Amino acid sequence: MVDLSVELSGIALDNPVIPASGAFGYGYEFAEWYDINILGSIALKGTTREPRFGNDTPRIAECACGLLNSVGLQNPGIEAVLGQELAKLKRVYSKPVIANISGFSVEEYRYCCALADRTEGIGIIEVNISCPNVHDGGMSFGTKPESAYEVTKAVREVCGKPVYMKLSPNVADICEIAAACREGGADGLSLINTLMGMRLDLKTKKPVLANKTGGLSGPAVFPVALRMVWQVYEAVRLPIIGMGGVSSAEDVVEMMLAGATAVQVGAANLKNPYACKEIIERLPKVMEKYGIDSLKGIIGGAH
Amino acid sequence: MNKGLFTVLENKRIAESVWRLELEGDTAAIKRPGQFVNIELEGFYLRRPLSVCDWEEGRLTLIYKTVGRGTEALSGVEAGRRLDLLTGLGNGYELEPSGARPLLIGGGAGIPPLYGLAKRLLWQGKAPLAILGFNRKRELILAEAFRALGAETIIATADGSAGLKGLATDAVSCAGVYSYVYACGPEPMLKAVYDKTEGSGQFSFEERMGCGFGACMGCSCKTKYGAKRICREGPVLEKEEIIW
Structure with missing residues (x-):
């Protein structure tokens, strides 16, 4: 019997596989496909204080080995997410989940994280300072060490639960941002968010996305994500939730060897609603194949 | 699903x-x-x-x-x-509110789902009237199939190469009295149908999608009842909730 369990800042997970924020609705949608209680945890859709529709459509574009999205943090607002949406999820899922919080000011981050911290059923607070699809917020906090530190510190002050800062790959040195988050009191790091990209439509000779640019995800970004997990693991000794193009049980093992304690799966769920289920079911076979008894034992094993 | x-x-x-x-x-x-x-x-x-x-x-x-x-x-x-x-x-069309003589109006690639709808309305003893719009004769699809079902069918082509000359919406004036509207086609056509038809109806929309089952919120649209995902709460919207 192989051991799939891991522990994220004191929270025990049956396995390291977590559907990523924004690629899994509010979770309960997937209960129509399979029993989602097999998942290690679930990261909720990115949430802001006020309801948001997000950007204009089209907000999806395709590319080789992935897709671009410019959804722009559509959500019904923090009260509705922690109220109605979480209640619906709790009916079909019994483990602690990850709140994913975004904001347009330090005060907004603090307000939403404090609410999430007080909400039963939320195990970890993932703070998104890396959304490439909103202006004057999101990624602008995550591309400078000073503002990353400022948000982390403000959120830390109001949260008793583990705080994971979700970082952007769209920076010169992700280790510098990671170090600033550690200084601010982060318990862990989620990396990476999407890479900023774009596509043009040859018929209209204009960008496909109404927002012009969008965030690239899918297998195309996996090597970039893996490299950043590797670098940050060496530079900043904090637990890491690794994500970016993870699509198979082999990818999960690779991400953990690079330094991830748990792994999130995003784009793969959009192509195949059973992606997380298939990864979890295949993990024991892959572990046996490579002589791995316990996933806990391989974290950072490649260093 | x-x-x-x-x-x-x-x-x-x-x-x-x-x-x-x-x-x-x-x-x-x-x-x-x-x-x-x-x-x-x-x-x-x-x-x-x-x-x-x-x-x-x-x-x-x-x-x-x-x-x-x-x-x-x-x-x-x-x-x-x-x-x-x-x-x-997706949600699909609701047959319940159709009344006795619903108008089915479709343009080009929007026509196929109306065929399945017409067939099921006929099974329920309704008398659907179909208006099918095309750019030109060589793009004609399903016209004979609608007639073979027993649905009254009007063809319109923009260049007049088959049926009435004009847009599908131009043929609405020939439709007589209808009980309800079902529409599917490009968005400018849907808007014209919305403006030129009376009473309630259901309109089917399209949008670039990520997943197709409600996970990514890529295809959302604004309605009078809040944001809806075209892939999940749509693609069919009630006429009264549509915001253009």
Whole structure:
């Protein structure tokens, strides 16, 4: 019997596989496909204080080995997410989940994280300072060490639960941002968010996305994500939730060897609603194949 | 909703840039006309959403227009090949409010789901009237099929090469009294139908989709009742909730 369990800042997970924020609705949608209680945890859709529709459509574009999205943090607002949406999820899922919080000011981050911290059923607070699809917020906090530190510190002050800062790959040195988050009191790091990209439509000779640019995800970004997990693991000794193009049980093992304690799966769920289920079911076979008894034992094993 | 493999029985060009794909597989998840399927294609990361034209137990008919690289690749798929489909996606048309003589108005590639709808309305003893709009005669699809069902059918072409000359909406004045409106087609056509028809109705929209089943919020639209996902709470919206 192989051991799939891991522990994220004191929270025990049956396995390291977590559907990523924004690629899994509010979770309960997937209960129509399979029993989602097999998942290690679930990261909720990115949430802001006020309801948001997000950007204009089209907000999806395709590319080789992935897709671009410019959804722009559509959500019904923090009260509705922690109220109605979480209640619906709790009916079909019994483990602690990850709140994913975004904001347009330090005060907004603090307000939403404090609410999430007080909400039963939320195990970890993932703070998104890396959304490439909103202006004057999101990624602008995550591309400078000073503002990353400022948000982390403000959120830390109001949260008793583990705080994971979700970082952007769209920076010169992700280790510098990671170090600033550690200084601010982060318990862990989620990396990476999407890479900023774009596509043009040859018929209209204009960008496909109404927002012009969008965030690239899918297998195309996996090597970039893996490299950043590797670098940050060496530079900043904090637990890491690794994500970016993870699509198979082999990818999960690779991400953990690079330094991830748990792994999130995003784009793969959009192509195949059973992606997380298939990864979890295949993990024991892959572990046996490579002589791995316990996933806990391989974290950072490649260093 | 269901995920399963379908076998291609036939994939045939039936008009200019329009293909009919006959598939064999489990159709149990398809509950209403106007729902869609999402097809995995080799070499493409995202699936391609296509509306259901008609279905029965074990058998599915799709009619699609080649509009980009994905649908062009699909048109090259030969009989005997197996395709991975998500089925039973979206809300589809509700038959309940149709009344005795509903008007079905479709443009080009928007016509196929109205065929499955017309068939089921006729099964319920209703007398649907179909107005089918095309650019030109060589793009004509399903006109004979609607008539073969027993639905009163009016054809309109923009260039006058078949049926009435003009847009599908220009033919509404020939429709007489109708009890309800079902529409599917390009958005400018839907807007014109909205403006030129009386009473209630259901309109089917399209949008670029990520997943097709409500996970990514890629295809959301604004309605009078808040944001809806075209792939999940849509693609069919009630006339009264539409915001243009």
